[in-house]
Amino acid sequence: PTPCGENGKFTLTFDDVSTGSERDGLLPVSGVSNPYHHLFYANGFVYLPDKWQPYPAISQPNVAMFLPIGASLLPNTPFAGTMLKGEIGAGPRASVDAYWFNAHSGYFGCALSGISNCVLSISGYRYDASIGQEVVAAQQSVTIPACPLFINCHLTQVNFSDDFKTGLSGIQVNAVTEKLGIPQVFMMDDLQLEWWNSSCAAGILRIGHR
Template identity: 70%
Template sequence: PPKCGEYGNFTLTFDDAATGSSNSSNLLPVTGMTNPYHHLFYANGFVYLPDKWEPFPAISQPNVAMYLPIRAALLPSKPFAGSMLAGEIGAGPRASVDAYWFHAYAGYFGCALNGITPCTLYISGYRYDPLLRKEVVVAQQNATIPACYLYIGCKMTRVDFGEKFRGLSGIQFNAYTYNLGIPQSYMMDSLEMEWANSSCAAGILRIGH
């Protein structure tokens, strides 16, 4: 079929948005994700900030995304964020519209723990089921994010997602202390994705929404 509008591969870098205040170097410039961002919605707890304010250099400069599981309830609620699962990125209120479904290939992650203990990253892929009228799990994967000892010379870890992470309406990331299961914050950058529906109609729909 002919391709037009917005289609194909894309990377979420979180770099094309202003963060915090430029008038003071004493304020941590944490900015809540705006919904939608690049056509996708983000659960409460997602923020983005310049990498100079955290120990993991961004894969693409200058910003990284950060998920704050414990503090999510304290952040200002963004439109439709409350309808998302904890740590989820996806089509959100448009989950039933496959023009906003995507393939997820890889991403870069760093764990905001104590610099000593690694984290386990739990990744779940969801697809909207029209019969159940809700998203259901279609893919799951775990990855170990190594500790950055004393936060010196930190590097984000690339995680490649399995072949089942295709045709998704949502993808969920949650990090926990290795072998202890305590929720942890994590940094994320350069999510490599592709629009699943490459038809002309879907591409045109994505242009303005």
């Protein structure tokens, strides 16, 4: 924080939240509670200690995970159901550009243990006041390797194109198998963003709200 509140670049690490307790061998998965660092997360986003999944965290101890199927089994959090599948963004505050951001990069991995690669379909959205909803502002497709037998897995850094640095109200990531297009669970860590509106008023608004 500065005298003008929260401004500049920031990284979503999911390490400043506590996970569920480990008991009876159950996976200590916790759903992302909205809002987290001023942003909202679609149903299906969870975080867990990296030792409970095959990809070591970039920053310890937690890794985020998106579950494309079975999200309804997780406890619902405010406005999660209003987000697009796999979306992170301003959510109900999409019309307020103090919560818009530039997206720089992130680390990703897919829950694929075979030889088929994983394709990430990444879309950036910007709120359009003339129609009162978000519209696509950026798109990028990235192929990342699977992790055969889940041995020596490593998250892959993905750098977003310049179109993702023009003020977004949301970013959406979905993962599928390369050839068959079957939805896949994906892991994510250290999502590097930057507040688009760097004015003092916007920074003070952010620091005064979750």
